[in-house]
Amino acid sequence: MTTTSDPRYIAPTSGFFSTLADIATERLGSVEGVKPKGKVEVRRAMVGQDILMLHVLREKGLIDPLHKHDDHETVAYLIRGKLRLVIGGEEFIATPGTSWIHPRGVEHFSEALEECEQIEIKSPPKKTWETLD
Numbered sequence: 001m002t003t004t005s006d007p008r009y010i011a012p013t014s015g016f017f018s019t020l021a022d023i024a025t026e027r028l029g030s031v032e033g034v035k036p037k038g039k040v041e042v043r044r045a046m047v048g049q050d051i052l053m054l055h056v057l058r059e060k061g062l063i064d065p066l067h068k069h070d071d072h073e074t075v076a077y078l079i080r081g082k083l084r085l086v087i088g089g090e091e092f093i094a095t096p097g098t099s100w101i102h103p104r105g106v107e108h109f110s111e112a113l114e115e116c117e118q119i120e121i122k123s124p125p126k127k128t129w130e131t132l133d
Contacts, residue, residue, distance in 0.1 A: 006125040008128065023043040028129045029131045032062060037063040038061050039059040040064070041056070050123055053120070055117075057116070058115070060114050061111075062110075064111075065109060066107050072125075074101065074122045075100070075120070075130075077097075079117040083111070084110065
């Protein structure tokens, strides 16, 4: 379980339900200290004690440079768009309905070949990004 002594801690959502329209959008300035090349926005759809669900929008051409997560794993699902993924040196073109995983400590990269919408789930829930403001 993540605790408040962890600087990347995200407090759980209050209540059992959330609606996307009521969730603030955060424009990413960096992920794991690496600046994306293009526009990416996230919304914290739901945060639990041990899990975080994000709604992610990536503009066409966005490049999420090579990075890794040492303190959590992420699974994702592409709702719309086309995304080039390189995970652990293996390349794949994701289309709607594709799922993937970023295991702890495995380097990964992505490039939005089209405008993309996806769901990401991180466990434990960690704030891995800095916002632009």
